[in-house]
Amino acid sequence: MTAQRPTLAVFKLASCDGCQLTILDCERELLAIAERIEIAYFLEARTRTLEGPYDIGLVEGSITTEHDAERIRQIRSRCKTLITIGACATAGGIQSLRNWADVDEFVRQVYASPQYIQTLATSTPVSDHVPVDFELRGCPIDKKQLLMLIVDLLAGKQPRIPRYSVCIECKLRHTVCVAVARGVACLGPVTQAGCDAICPAYARECFGCHGPKESANPLSLAEHYRERHHDPRPLVHLLSNFNAAAPEFRQTAARLQSAPSGPAQGAN
């Protein structure tokens, strides 16, 4: 990083702005950060912009147009450290449901003047297009994880991004397991931690917004639920949302969909 304050740029692609709002939600911490970092480009927060290159680039959103694909290459070339934030940027987001549908039909159904819409048939994560240094998962990202990442980068340390499961965080905060206690199909065992297991802490299942953990095996989890006489089919909906295009989630959702009336087959 430069001798002056390092510069931070925040970019948006196809997304709902929720992860950028999480940055703004840092409020008090944001003021402290602004003393250590020059916020050089963040259109949602300020009109003044500084030319790159930038030390840290945060990218929200997925690639859904040719313009996005060209833009992310330009962004990459201007950022020393590139970090993708949120399920859209890291896995294609909810909009990746188009990847297995007729996107032209969607466009016809949604837009009054579809002839003006230019879009790709797929929504893909940033890492499919350019090298990414770090990923922050979630829909939206977790504020504490974002702050820790920025602090680590400023200290010249390797950011601490866990690859273990949400279940570990349940145990750390002494949350009663909703899968065990209530028989609810929870995606926590196959979902990457980082949110402090907030959903089970409020007695509801994890729906996988942080995407697959390292070596996730959702098909085996579905088999586990079936063996305990739980219906694994609700998992299809949980696996087919914000991280639908993550390969581990997609493959299992397809397998469960192809066996709609019965158990998951062939888990290993």
Ligand code: SF4
């Ligand atoms: S509630 Fe879900 S995330 Fe928490 S321990 Fe149980 S299965 Fe894991």
Ligand code: SF4
């Ligand atoms: S518990 Fe699951 S769904 Fe809830 S915020 Fe964490 S990863 Fe997302």
